[in-house]
Amino acid sequence: MTERLSQQFAFLLEAEKLKSVYRATPLADNSRRENSAEHSWTLALYALVLADQAGPGVDVNRAIRMLLLHDLVEIDVGDVPIHSSDGTAHGSADIQAAEAAAAERLFGLLPNDLRAELEATWHEFEAAQTPTAIFAKSLDRVQPVMLNLEGGGGSWLEYDVNWEQLESRVGAKVSHGLPAVWAWVQDRIRPWFTLRGR
Amino acid sequence: MTERLSQQFAFLLEAEKLKSVYRATPLADNSRRENSAEHSWTLALYALVLADQAGPGVDVNRAIRMLLLHDLVEIDVGDVPIHSSDGTAHGSADIQAAEAAAAERLFGLLPNDLRAELEATWHEFEAAQTPTAIFAKSLDRVQPVMLNLEGGGGSWLEYDVNWEQLESRVGAKVSHGLPAVWAWVQDRIRPWFTLRGR
Numbered sequence: 001m002t003e004r005l006s007q008q009f010a011f012l013l014e015a016e017k018l019k020s021v022y023r024a025t026p027l028a029d030n031s032r033r034e035n036s037a038e039h040s041w042t043l044a045l046y047a048l049v050l051a052d053q054a055g056p057g058v059d060v061n062r063a064i065r066m067l068l069l070h071d072l073v074e075i076d077v078g079d080v081p082i083h084s085s086d087g088t089a090h091g092s093a094d095i096q097a098a099e100a101a102a103a104e105r106l107f108g109l110l111p112n113d114l115r116a117e118l119e120a121t122w123h124e125f126e127a128a129q130t131p132t133a134i135f136a137k138s139l140d141r142v143q144p145v146m147l148n149l150e151g152g153g154g155s156w157l158e159y160d161v162n163w164e165q166l167e168s169r170v171g172a173k174v175s176h177g178l179p180a181v182w183a184w185v186q187d188r189i190r191p192w193f194t195l196r197g198r
Numbered sequence: 199m200t201e202r203l204s205q206q207f208a209f210l211l212e213a214e215k216l217k218s219v220y221r222a223t224p225l226a227d228n229s230r231r232e233n234s235a236e237h238s239w240t241l242a243l244y245a246l247v248l249a250d251q252a253g254p255g256v257d258v259n260r261a262i263r264m265l266l267l268h269d270l271v272e273i274d275v276g277d278v279p280i281h282s283s284d285g286t287a288h289g290s291a292d293i294q295a296a297e298a299a300a301a302e303r304l305f306g307l308l309p310n311d312l313r314a315e316l317e318a319t320w321h322e323f324e325a326a327q328t329p330t331a332i333f334a335k336s337l338d339r340v341q342p343v344m345l346n347l348e349g350g351g352g353s354w355l356e357y358d359v360n361w362e363q364l365e366s367r368v369g370a371k372v373s374h375g376l377p378a379v380w381a382w383v384q385d386r387i388r389p390w391f392t393l394r395g396r
Contacts, residue, residue, distance in 0.1 A: 005382045014225045028214045041239035061259040184203045
């Protein structure tokens with residue numbers, strides 16, 4: 001029992017480090033960049049509040065678990081911004097291998113049963129094949145869009161993103177899991193790009 | 199549909215402000231104070247990882263929802279450190295009334311059905327009567343203890359806390375919902391207090 005608790009707390013203390021991983025997206029008030037821990041909280045809240053937008057077969061409680069865990073690998077790998085390296089870095093084989101190794105190290109701190117459960121949850125999210133993972137991935141893509149819009153451009157400015165790039169890197173994924181949400185978001189962000197001739 | 203999504207996003211954008219509410223507890227590496235958004239993420243992760251410590255009648259998924267929502271009222275009220283004002287401020291009638299008003303304003307941004315659901319979840323946590331709320335409250339009390347220990351004292355130093363105060367303000371609540379966890383934690387923090395004659 002004591003050994004088990006020691007493993008659980010070793011993992012929880014290691015997870016604290018996600019608060020020092022900063023993302024490309026600034027906070028809505030532009031005061032600083034968002035970190036991956038508070039980003040994960042926001043996404044879990046998105047899942048809770050936008051549950052009525054989930055398609056058939058989505059388990060919202062499992063989506064919340066995925067979103068709580070999805071960025072832990074960044075403790076080892078760092079955040080890879082979606083618009084960096086012309087949009088190619090995020091899904092590259094190198095990054096995926098590094099993230100898989102990070103998952104093995106981090107979840108490996110846990111007792112075996114918990115390790116298997118949480119690692120399976122993380123892999124399901126990464127594979128983005130089940131309705132629950134597709135829903136969770138769509139939320140992960142749409143929240144930075146809202147922050148960029150609120151903050152006056154955020155990482156769109158930093159990476160010189162145009163409308164077409166946003167549609168292919170972000171819109172296509174969001175509309176896969178959350179079509180009505182993407183339609184709503186498009187109406188709000190289109191003027192920002194039009195106004196800047198992007 | 200569009201009006202409903204506008205209400206959901208109004209709430210989600212307002213919730214972003216929790217990232218600028220700072221707590222008394224420093225991060226484990228002592229680099230800065232923890233904010234209430236990332237704190238909420240950590241607690242949801244605690245619920246997931248320490249689920250096997252939950253007593254009979256605890257709904258872990260509901261506890262996770264409680265923990266995601268529990269500090270939103272701090273957007274209006276700010277964080278009230280557990281050890282401030284000699285441990286009396288946190289549960290005072292004034293603070294409770296201010297938090298109830300904040301809950302009404304914040305959850306009032308949502309469509310009525312969601313408002314009712316999320317407000318009920320928050321009130322259940324606050325009342326701390328159901329097994330699920332008792333489990334969630336215990337997690338909320340124990341995580342800052344772990345951060346203070348990692349960070350070399352944290353808010354125990356700031357508020358000059360002794361062992362007896364920690365036991366009454368924190369230990370009593372943690373051991374109510376998580377007796378084995380508190381026993382494990384006690385063994386690890388007792389030396390910190392003994393060493394300093396507290």
